[in-house]
Amino acid sequence: MGQDKKNNSSKNIKTPKFNFYWIYGIVIALFIGYQFFNSESMSSRNLxxxxxxxxxxxxxxxxxVIVNRDVADIYIKSDASEKEKHKKNKGSLYSANTPMYYYDFGDLQNFEKELEESKTANSLxxxxxxxxxxxxLEQIFVYLPFIFLIGLWIYFMRRMSGGGSGGGGGQIFNIGKSKAKLFDQDQKVKTSFKDVAGLEGAKEEVQEIVDFLKSPEKYTSLGGKIPKGALLVGPPxxxxxxxxxxxxxxxxxPFFSLSGSDFVEMFVGVGASRVRDLFKQAQQKSPSIIFIDEIDAIGRARGKNNMTxxxxxxxxxxxxxxxxxxxxGTDTNVIVLAATNRADVLDKALMRAGRFDRQIYVDLPDLKExxxxxxxxxxPLKLDKGLDVEFLAQQTPGFSGADIANLCNEAALIAARSSKKSVEHQDFLDAVDRIVGGLEKKNKIISPKEKKTIAFHEAGHATASWMLEHAAPLxxxxxxxxxxxxxxxxxLPEERQIVQAEQMLDEMxxxxxGRAAExxxxNKISTGALNDLEKVMRQARAMVTIYGLNDKIGNLTYYDSTGQQDYNFTKPYSEQTAQVIDKEISNIVEEQYQRAIDILNTNKEKLITLAEHLLEKEVIFKKDLETIFGKRPFEIEAEPAKEDEKIEKEQKEEGNI
Structure with missing residues (x-):
């Protein structure tokens, strides 16, 4: 047993790995030692x-021996060296071939003259x-800065040529190589279509591309060609x-993934070189896919910026x-996928058939998606049993997939902050409020007068939206x-594909x-309605100049959906038309402002009741408005119609049975 422990301990001892730099260190140490022990200062004494x-x-x-015209090395006769005065001056490394003394004489000419005179006078x-x-060693120290710079240059040249520990993509001689990340048999992507919720139409399009790569003969046997590219377009x-x-x-x-910015470099010609290298690698591993994310980084329309x-x-x-x-060629089976949210700025040559044969629009998800x-x-979340997913979907109109992922994470964080065992329905509602409205600031100091103004402002919004048919329900x-x-x-806005003028006016x-209630x-107005005015101004301008919903301007639009107008510095209408546009926008806004005042004046008592309730509770919900105002007038009218539709549907189902 003891022997086994000894063997194991000997195995665990890590022997240092050989490093070639050790040889450099040994050579330098030997050189310094030679210079040190061979130094005359160890064998001679100054006189x-x-x-x-x-x-x-x-x-x-x-x-x-006069050395370097500066110092005289003095060698003593062998018989004289045994004298007592010389014996005690012998150095530790003194030998017969080394000088016993050295003398710093100063001026060489005077020293030689003195030697000649002494030699003649004393018969020496x-x-x-x-x-x-x-x-x-002294020479090395003199040239040490140059040696250091040369060594530093050699070190960096070795690294830049691939000899260092860094990756090849970052080396100066590999700068033209592609930075694409390769996913193949060794490094597989685990994401599948099951992990992508919604996007049914987009999934069908890309599923066909997958089929092309898996069984190309199915399509080429009929004379069809594999598409060369597909462009994914949609909001962030x-x-x-x-x-x-x-x-x-x-x-x-094999799947090559990279961003459009990976092609961009400060060196001229690097981007084009990386493109060539990328497609060369893809062809060698075909069938393969190249995915370029944010392609607008390099695909922007040419000739638009003359300054470059x-x-x-x-x-x-x-x-x-x-x-x-x-x-x-199409027989290489290389397909290019690209994604961007700025398809309007892409070059037309890039968008044509034969390059990106398909444009797949990935829109914001609807209610079901x-x-x-x-x-x-x-x-992944631990959910409370009473969670209504359908209600959450209704509460998040206009949310993208990334927004919903963020919402779920925020709800989990809010629940954890309250030390709950599961994520409840209220946590999701609080997360919606956090994302849409921002962080709640209960400690913000607001005077009672300001608070009352805010309460009536918000009560004005709630009252008008409750009384208007096409306004979003509170x-x-x-x-x-x-x-x-x-x-x-x-x-909770209604999800519409098209918007009518009446609907836009009700929303305005x-x-x-809010300002009308103030x-x-x-009988005063404040600066608190700035955001409201901005929103209304955008809607009114859109009605007049974009959607053609104004009688004075008529069925005209001054909107360019391509974003590539040839005349960027001129208005597409005359100065006279501009005055008409400004006047019509002002008329629309003022008419709706007066309409809001009339609605609030008609329901003034209920408005005051709602504002006072809001001051007391600080937060009110839909049920509180139903208590004060009753059901919305048009909802009461719509209920019998819905009941008739329900009866008719049941009768049809019975007939089918």
Whole structure:
């Protein structure tokens, strides 16, 4: 047993690995040691002027060697070295071939003259010689800065040529190589279409691309050609990159992923070189997929920025990409996927058929798709049993997939902050408030007068929206400050594909009702309606100049959906038309403002009751408005019609049975 422990301990001892730099260290140490032990200062002693003259007059000197015209090495005769005065001056490394003394004489000419005079006067028999000696160690110290710079240059050149520990993509000689991350058999993507909720139409399009790669003979046997590219277009956060990951996971072919900015570099010609290298690698591993995220970084329309000149690096990269996409044959089975939320700025040559044959629009999810996305992101959470996913989907109109993922995470954080065992329904509602309105600021100091103004402002919004048919129904009103707003109201807008003029006017009227309530109750207006005025101004301008919903301007639009107007510095209408546009916008806003005042004046007592209730509770909900106002007038009228539809549907189902 003891022997086994000994063997194990001997195995665990890590022997140091050999490093070639050790040889450099040993050589330098030996060199320094040689210079140190070979130094004359270890074997000789310095003489003063009087001592030198005494030794010289005693005729004890065998020879004098003048070194570098500066110092005299003095060798003593062998018989004289045994004298007592010389014995005690012998150095530790003294030998017969080394000088016993050295003498710093100063001026060489005077020293030689003095030696000649002494030699003649005292009949001395020593020899003299002049030598030039070089101290290598001193020379190294003189040239040490240059040696350091040369060593530093060699070190960086080795690293830049791939000899260092850094990756090849970051080396100067590999700067033209592609930075694409390769996913193949060794590094598979685990995302599949099951992980992508919603986006049914987009999934069908990309599923066909996967089929192309898996069984191309199915299509080529009929004479069809494999598409060369597909462009995923849509707002941020809708799942374009996730869809590309799912394609990589489903296709089971080499997948090259990179961003459009990976082609951009400060060196001229690098972007084009990386494009060539990327397509070369893809062809070698075909069938394969290339995914370029945020392609607008290099695919922006050419010739729009004259300040960069004709030899723009980004344009060179785009030109090379155009050539490569239309250059390789269809038998290579290389498909290019790209994603962007700025399709309007892409070059027309990039968008044409033969390069990106398909444009797949990935839109914001509708009600049903949001419910499916919630189901995906709620799986990792510990949920309360009473959670209504359909209600959450209704409460999040306009949310993208990324927004819903963030909402689920925020709800979990809010529940954890309260030390709950599961995420409850209220946590999700608080998360919606946090994302839409901002962080609640209960400690913000607001004077009673300001608080009353805010309460009537928010009550004005709630009253008008309750009385207008096409305004979004209210969900919640609060006068607790959130983010940059002092008060807020949450509505549940109807999801419409098209919007009529009456619907836009009702929304504008409800938006202006906050300022109208201040005017009606206090006969004063404040700066708190800035956000409302901005929103109304945008809607009114859109009605007049974009959607053609104004009688004076007529069926005209001054909107360019491509974003590539040829005349960027001129208005597409005359100055006279501009005055008419301004007047019509002002008329629309003022008409809706007066309409809001009339509605609030008619329901003034209920408005005051609602505002006082809001001051007391700080937060009110839809049920509180039903208590004060009753059901919305048009909802009462719509209920019998809905009941008739329900009866008719049941009768049809019975007939089918």
């Amino acid at each position: 003063s002027q009087n001592e030198f003259k005494t030794i010289l007059s005693d005729n004890d000197i065998d020879k004098i 028999d020593f020899d003299t010689a002049n030598v030039e000696k070089t101290n290598i 956060g809708t799942g374009k990159t996730l869809l590309a990951k799912a394609v990589a996971g489903e296709a089971e072919v 000149g004709g030899n723009d690096e980004r344009e060179n990269t785009l030109n090379q990409l155009l050539t490569e996409m239309d250059g390789f 949001r419910e499916e996305i919630f189901q995906v992101h709620l799986k 969900v919640k009103v609060t006068i607790v400050p959130r983010g940059q707003s002092l008060g807020a109201a949450w509505y 009227c409800a938006t202006l009702a 005017k009606l109750i206090f």
